[in-house]
Amino acid sequence: MGNFVKPDKKLWTGRISDRQLYLHEKVEFVDLNESNLEHPQKTFAIIGYACDEGVKRNHGRTGAFEGPDAIRKQLGKMPNHLDTGTRFLDIGTIQCSDGNMEATQDLVTEKVHQLLNSSAFPILLGGGHDIAYGHYNGIRKHLGSGKSLGIINFDAHFDLRNNSKGNNSGTPFFQIAEDCKEDGSAFKYLCLGVRKDANDAELFVTAEALDVTYMPSEKFSMSYPKIVVRELLDFIAQVDHIYVTIDLDGFSSAYAPGVSAPSPMGFCTQIVLESLELIIKSQKMVSFDIAEMNPKYDIDDQTAKLAASLVHFTITSLNGQ
Numbered sequence: 001m002g003n004f005v006k007p008d009k010k011l012w013t014g015r016i017s018d019r020q021l022y023l024h025e026k027v028e029f030v031d032l033n034e035s036n037l038e039h040p041q042k043t044f045a046i047i048g049y050a051c052d053e054g055v056k057r058n059h060g061r062t063g064a065f066e067g068p069d070a071i072r073k074q075l076g077k078m079p080n081h082l083d084t085g086t087r088f089l090d091i092g093t094i095q096c097s098d099g100n101m102e103a104t105q106d107l108v109t110e111k112v113h114q115l116l117n118s119s120a121f122p123i124l125l126g127g128g129h130d131i132a133y134g135h136y137n138g139i140r141k142h143l144g145s146g147k148s149l150g151i152i153n154f155d156a157h158f159d160l161r162n163n164s165k166g167n168n169s170g171t172p173f174f175q176i177a178e179d180c181k182e183d184g185s186a187f188k189y190l191c192l193g194v195r196k197d198a199n200d201a202e203l204f205v206t207a208e209a210l211d212v213t214y215m216p217s218e219k220f221s222m223s224y225p226k227i228v229v230r231e232l233l234d235f236i237a238q239v240d241h242i243y244v245t246i247d248l249d250g251f252s253s254a255y256a257p258g259v260s261a262p263s264p265m266g267f268c269t270q271i272v273l274e275s276l277e278l279i280i281k282s283q284k285m286v287s288f289d290i291a292e293m294n295p296k297y298d299i300d301d302q303t304a305k306l307a308a309s310l311v312h313f314t315i316t317s318l319n320g321q
């Protein structure tokens, strides 16, 4: 089963000031079970998903279990630009230590649901991309029926593999699509940065059949800003709420070597920041995660720093709204 580990204060270190100039000085350690988060301020809540069982089942390079803590270590050192009234919490980590990924995903669903019900904004740090199945279900549970929930995934891969032989890090969006079919809700999925050399023909057929909107990695680039903006605005207009998930392996391995399946020809950082800004401006974004951080293959903490910068950009932009 998945177990819940309390936040580790030792991960949050950096320069010392007496004015909360850095995030390690701003962060609060909160036990979700013991506290009531309901309050008028904005609250961002970090949860780790320490799980590489999905990557292992998908025959990938393991190591993402250590991903959440690697990101925390870099995030704590970064400057704090949040308002004084805004809260920044580390809730702890959901671990998969016995191979039961499904129970771990259920725990993610429960915690995300709990956070959203408390008006906090969840920031999940993975862990394999199987994080998306538990995360989506938590948001869905919070929203109930009647409101549409779109997924925007920055990724080299569709992660639409058929799960008839089991669930893994390559199946989360297929599983979500199946659940949508079953409950009669729309499956709204935009995948940005899809690589033709990393997704087989069957995956493209599945994407077509499920009416998935996607941008190939060649087009998801600063060379085509108008096309990217048009795709994003079209998608955003079709949904009430948006769940954003970033798979670090979508970035070029020049930026993100620390992943299970690296992408030498992946996307650049600027196009992701431009896209995130547009999504955040829509005020429809309800939850966020970063997946596939694998410190074992990282070089000089570049990927962990990139992941931390993406979290920093997101919370700082959301706070400014």
Ligand SMILES: N=CN[C@@H](CCC(=O)O)C(=O)O
Pocket (backbone or CB within 6 Å): 058, 059, 060, 129, 157, 158, 159, 161, 169, 170, 171, 198, 199, 260, 261
């Ligand atoms: N979450 C990642 N999924 C990819 C992995 C690809 C690879 O191992 O090369 C996928 O299943 O397509």
Ligand SMILES: [Mn+2]
Pocket (backbone or CB within 6 Å): 155, 156, 157, 247, 249, 250
């Ligand atoms: Mn991927």
Ligand SMILES: [Mn+2]
Pocket (backbone or CB within 6 Å): 129, 155, 157, 159, 247, 291
């Ligand atoms: Mn993925």
